[in-house]
Amino acid sequence: MDAVTVRGLRRAFGSHVVLDRLDLTIADSEFVALVGRSGGGKTTLLRTLAGLDPVAEGSVEVPALRSVVFQEPRLLPWRRVWQNVSLGLPRSRRRDEATRALAEVGLADHAQAWPLTLSGGEAQRVALARALVREPELLLLDEPFGALDALTRIHMHALVRQLHERHRPAVLLVTHDVDEALELADRVIVLRDGRLDEEIETRELFEDRRDPRFEQARARLLGLLGVTDTHVADPTAVTDPQP
Amino acid sequence: MGDPGAVATVTQPKGAAPGTPPAAVPAADARAAVGSPAAARGRRVTFSAGGADRRRRLWVPSLVRRAIVPILLVGLWQLGSSSSWWSTEVLPAPWDVAREFVTLCNNGQLPSNLWVSVRRALTGAAIGIAVGLSLGVAVGLWRPVEEALDATLQMLRTIPFLVILPLFILWFGVDETPKILIITIGTALPMYINTMSGVRTVDPRLLEMGRQFGLNRLRLIATVVLPGAMPSILTGVRYSLGLSWLALVVAEQINAQKGLGLLIYNAQSLFQTKILMVVVVVYAALGLITDVIVRVAEHRLLAWRGR
Numbered sequence: 001m002d003a004v005t006v007r008g009l010r011r012a013f014g015s016h017v018v019l020d021r022l023d024l025t026i027a028d029s030e031f032v033a034l035v036g037r038s039g040g041g042k043t044t045l046l047r048t049l050a051g052l053d054p055v056a057e058g059s060v061e062v063p064a065l066r067s068v069v070f071q072e073p074r075l076l077p078w079r080r081v082w083q084n085v086s087l088g089l090p091r092s093r094r095r096d097e098a099t100r101a102l103a104e105v106g107l108a109d110h111a112q113a114w115p116l117t118l119s120g121g122e123a124q125r126v127a128l129a130r131a132l133v134r135e136p137e138l139l140l141l142d143e144p145f146g147a148l149d150a151l152t153r154i155h156m157h158a159l160v161r162q163l164h165e166r167h168r169p170a171v172l173l174v175t176h177d178v179d180e181a182l183e184l185a186d187r188v189i190v191l192r193d194g195r196l197d198e199e200i201e202t203r204e205l206f207e208d209r210r211d212p213r214f215e216q217a218r219a220r221l222l223g224l225l226g227v228t229d230t231h232v233a234d235p236t237a238v239t240d241p242q243p
Numbered sequence: 244m245g246d247p248g249a250v251a252t253v254t255q256p257k258g259a260a261p262g263t264p265p266a267a268v269p270a271a272d273a274r275a276a277v278g279s280p281a282a283a284r285g286r287r288v289t290f291s292a293g294g295a296d297r298r299r300r301l302w303v304p305s306l307v308r309r310a311i312v313p314i315l316l317v318g319l320w321q322l323g324s325s326s327s328w329w330s331t332e333v334l335p336a337p338w339d340v341a342r343e344f345v346t347l348c349n350n351g352q353l354p355s356n357l358w359v360s361v362r363r364a365l366t367g368a369a370i371g372i373a374v375g376l377s378l379g380v381a382v383g384l385w386r387p388v389e390e391a392l393d394a395t396l397q398m399l400r401t402i403p404f405l406v407i408l409p410l411f412i413l414w415f416g417v418d419e420t421p422k423i424l425i426i427t428i429g430t431a432l433p434m435y436i437n438t439m440s441g442v443r444t445v446d447p448r449l450l451e452m453g454r455q456f457g458l459n460r461l462r463l464i465a466t467v468v469l470p471g472a473m474p475s476i477l478t479g480v481r482y483s484l485g486l487s488w489l490a491l492v493v494a495e496q497i498n499a500q501k502g503l504g505l506l507i508y509n510a511q512s513l514f515q516t517k518i519l520m521v522v523v524v525v526y527a528a529l530g531l532i533t534d535v536i537v538r539v540a541e542h543r544l545l546a547w548r549g550r
Contacts, residue, residue: 050455067456074452078470078547087466088457114547130456 001028003138003170004049009058011044018044020194021058028137029168033185035175037225040191042174046142049172063137063170067130069144073123075115075130082111085130101133102126104166105159121152125159132167139169145180157183178221182214190224198224335517340524343517352506357525360491360502363419367426368487372480375431379438379479380464383472396435404429405493412497422494429490430483437482441475442468477541484533488526 004026011019018041026032036042047053048060050068075084085101086094102108105125115123124144131139141160145153161184164171175181181188182202190198200217222228317337323329324336331339347353378396381388404425411421445468453467469476495504503522510518 052451052455068452070448070452072448074448076449076467076470078473079466087453088462114549116547116549134456 002026003028003030003063004172005059005061006045006049007059009045009048009055009060011041011048011053011056017194019048022195024189024196026138026170026172028170031164031171031173031184031186033173033175033181033188034191035178035181035188035221035225036191038176041194042176042191043142045191046140046172046174049138050140065134065136066138066140067132067134067136068140068142069124069127069131071143071146073115073120073127075118075123075126077115079115080111081107081113081115081118081126084115084126085133087130089134097133098129101129104132104163105129121148121156124148124156128159128163132163132169135167136169139171141171141173141175143175144173145177146175153180160184176225178218178225181221182218188217188221190221192224332514332516335520339517340520344521344524347506347518347521353521353525356502356506360495360504361529363422363494363502364426364487364491367423367490368430368484370423371427371430371487372434372483374427375434375479375483376438376476378431379435379476380442380468380472382435383439383442384464384468393439396432399428400432400436404432405490408493408497417498422491425494426487426490429486433482433486434476434479437475437479438472441472441479444475445471473544477537477544480540481534481537484537485530488529488533492526 002025004024006022006024009019009022009024010017022045024045034042034045044053046068048055049062050066051062052068075081076087079087082095082098082102086098089097099108099111102111105128107122107125107129110118110122110126115126118126124147127144145156148156157180171185173181173184178188185202188200188202189196192198198220200221202217320334321337324331324334324339335343344353378392382393382396383389407428408421408425411424415421415424449467449471450463453463458466491502492504495502495507499505499508503525506518507522510516510522
């Protein structure tokens with residue numbers, strides 16, 4: 001079974017074609033990372049799968065049960081943390097499920113807190129708990145770690161991998177961070193000129209970073225994103241392809 | 244940020260001024276030195292705890308501090324009356340006003356008329372606030388409603404609503420209807436303006452999130468729109484309640500058969516300044532009480548903003 005089936009999706013803003021007859025399939029429980037330059041249509045594709053953007057041309061088939069973690073936490077500041085997590089759940093099971101979900105992201109102590117008292121990383125974990133509490137069949141992550149500091153990001157990566165192991169939703173992660181994509185995903189796809197340009201299976205790669213194939217994959221992805229400097233081969237180099 | 248009690252001392256860099264000992268400069272000078280980069284260059288500033296003695300003040304409860312000026316004013320008023328700076332026929336002494344207050348309470352005139360007036364004001368304000376709130380939300384959220392209504396409501400807003408009262412009396416007679424209606428109009432408009440601008444400032448990304456997580460339109464309004472607009476809404480409530488007392492006074496000036504307006508009318512024709520002053524004080528108290536109620540509501544409803 002496939003969680004996501006996109007056929008011939010086209011989206012243009014004026015004369016600027018963002019998605020050009022794009023095809024995409026995501027299997028059940030598969031973790032797919034979508035990389036591409038900023039303004040390249042990654043977020044548009046994710047929003048279309050979320051049902052937030054209209055489908056003008058082509059067809060999109062997604063599960064009804066899906067949730068999104070946005071770039072910003074988007075918590076309601078006037079509701080306590082657990083009430084944010086339980087947003088939209090049936091009244092009877094709100095409290096218990098919110099508490100359980102918050103425990104999973106390590107924030108059980110903060111259930112009663114106001115969102116404005118949380119740090120950026122904590123707020124994004126609450127957003128993650130809110131997305132997972134309804135057991136989605138498709139989880140859409142729109143650069144959810146972009147605004148976090150490097151250390152928090154490392155923690156979040158481990159958390160996301162662990163939560164994916166436990167809940168097994170299909171995941172589409174939109175990111176511009178090639179390392180993040182390689183570390184988290186089963187498969188990395190590159191969006192270029194409105195089409196899916198390249199696919200790299202990474203399932204077995206991230207097990208061992210010293211594997212030369214890992215470095216090859218990384219260099220190839222960066223090349224596709226327009227980073228061709230000599231230092232690309234150096235694994236310790238800063239590798240943000242964003243201008 | 245910094246501890247307000249901390250003291251900053253400035254020391255000269257070693258060898259900067261040969262012969263003079265490094266001077267410790269008081270905090271005010273240290274701050275002044277920061278203003279001019281040339282003068283500050285090379286200097287060092289130390290912040291340390293425990294220098295607060297100079298600033299320690301006697302702790303007085305906030306309520307007492309707030310009460311000082313009103314109490315002084317009443318004292319001055321009493322002093323002026325006792326020393327005959329003015330005729331007590333024109334402005335009676337506060338003590339006499341207080342005694343008149345007790346008399347009016349005992350003979351039942353004040354309680355019965357006050358109750359009639361309060362009921363009028365609250366009825367009018369409740370309708371006005373409900374109407375203003377609904378219109379504000381509808382216009383703030385939906386474009387077609389805005390196009391249909393906003394221009395008209397903005398136009399009505401520029402009319403000083405009290406001038407419509409004589410018309411209302413012609414149209415609706417002299418009983419309760421025009422009085423309550425004028426209060427309703429007076430309160431609905433500020434409520435509308437504030438609610439609408441509050442709804443407009445609600446973060447569209449939160450609305451999108453709410454929709455994404457399956458909130459239907461009603462729940463979206465209840466959990467995202469209204470709480471997001473709440474600071475503005477409460478400002479609107481405060482204005483509206485304030486205006487409701489104003490509208491009440493004017494409404495009761497014309498053909499009052501009961502209410503504080505009747506008390507004023509009778510006292511005015513008989514030149515009973517004591518009674519007039521009692522009513523003035525009662526209005527002041529009503530205004531104060533409504534303000535306190537809104538403040539308490541703000542404190543509770545906006546607790547999420549932190550102190």
